[in-house]
Amino acid sequence: MFERGTRSLEILELTRLRLLTFVRETEAVFWVFVFPVILAVVLGFAFREGDPEPSRIGILGAAGAEAPAIAGELLEVRSLEDELEAERALRRGRVDAVVVRGATPEVRFDPRRPEGQLARERVLAALEGRTPEREAAIARLEPQTQRGSRYIDFLFAGLLGMNLMGTGIWGTGFAIADMRQKKLMKRLVVTPMRRSSMLTSFLTARFVFLVMEVVVLCAFGVWILDVPIAGSVLDFALLAVMGGITFACLGILLASRARTIEGVSGIMNFALMPMWLVSGVFFSYERYPEFLHPVIRLLPLTALVDALRDVMLDGERLLEQGPELATLGVWGLVSFFAALKIFRWQ
């Protein structure tokens, strides 16, 4: 099966070169394994569940007999000098709302910012003199803080998807640009090597790394960040690997023409930027206008992150992810064959 001159040996040998290059390249190991872990730790701390953040309120105007006190558990109150300072503090986000004392106090806030809305609610509650007992008479409040519904749980799938996209696209793209810049591609095409073997070897090498990457990141998430995986862990890992391969195909396509590392960096940033923004890594794409949703869902990162969340948070099966799998598959196959068609070998 692995006779000299066969496709299988070609792919095997080229894959071996990629793997050897990678493991001997300490920086690369850092960016693929250590960096995402550090990122996740930092974000994990930033979004740890704990007591809710208080709203920061700036008070304007002298305290007087006619002005009601503004105080409450979740209000952090400071006084402001004058109108100018009040305006600045609000604009720069140093306070979430400004309250101007008076018989009828004035509450200034930015209704488009969630912090502003929250501050408004809390100030009104404080002015009303609302207490937990009085709130309980209005409605039964059931705070939800169980695993699986925290922000970090939502974020984990997003970060995993983003990392798979980054390593898949940058890893293969840079390797290709580097080989082209070293005129190694040109040297390889004067041998009888099948051109598809070259491109396939990027995927097989990527597959090997992916298995390691997914295991490391999932283990980290489950044990350190304590994120739950409601569905099957195997389904989750398989999805991650499929996503990773799709991005490697996309990486090959993006690097198929660029002559230099700089060139390929530009193209990749251009392609990745929209997905970082709209694919729902950090917040749900539901926040974008409704008419954009079908387009956003066609992006490979959206498909991957959605499917990962379905399995992880809602306990769905891999096979229930039909549309997402189809999206990933189409992106992968089209990218690979388009790359094979337009690839610049010299």
Added chain:
Amino acid sequence: MTDASESPAIEVQGLVKRYGDFTAVRGIDLRLDRGRCLGLLGPNGAGKTTTIEIIVGLRAATEGSVRVLGLSWPGDDREIRRRIGVQLQETRFPDRITVAETLRAFGAFYERGPAPEEIMELVGLEAKAKTRISALSGGQHQRLALGCALVNDPELLFLDEPTTGLDPQARRRVWEIVEEFKRRGVSVLLTTHYMDEAERLADDLVIIDQGTIIAEGSPAEIIGRLGQVSIVEFRAEGADDAFLAEVAELPGVVEAGRVSADVVVEVDSVAASVPAILALVEARGLDAAQLHIHRPTLEDVFVSLTGKRLRDV
């Protein structure tokens, strides 16, 4: 199929390559018979690399026909690639891979050919089997490039400036390896801008300048074209055209010219010309630094054909 073993190793007719408005190769004919070494000589930018890249199938010709081992592009691509060995200019192998690993990977593309150990012995890298590419010297890297061109035991070897940038000792090692292959009957197409390299390795020479052939024949034939002359060269700061015209009129002088700062004089009588030249130099208040007299070399042929030195361009 025609009997491919009877056809020349390379046969090129009317080769033209245009890039937009620029014509890199303007109608070149080449023929390399089996078991011989053809040297393609010319300054940088003469069209040597373009020509070799067309012959090895990296670029398509704009016009003309190219046959390699009796086969042609496109159509017989895989068959040609199986039977040729190519060393290209400026290939950089992956830094973190060792010599043995590189040869093994290249070997995987061919059905047969010597094992990596055999190749390393052939190119004198057996002690470097486990050395990473990043730790190789320029000469060693070049010998590895040559080794990679030999993994399939090729019938026809392409060497594109195999010793550019190497020190004299490293160049001689490369020459010895190429000579060993010539002895084995491998046909070689060599490009170079070193005259000594061409004189040593090539059986036949083609001199190219600005995309056209300006001379061809064996090295001895080409040099013989200058006739029974000697070359007198010296450096004379301030030698102007008037001075050169005067030199040309001196007894025993065939032709006088200037190449960058050097005065180059073709003479048919050393005894008659040299004292007269020196007297004139003295009379004009110039200096004849680094004066030397030698038999014509290919370099002189090139100077005489183009008015410039090969390496100047």
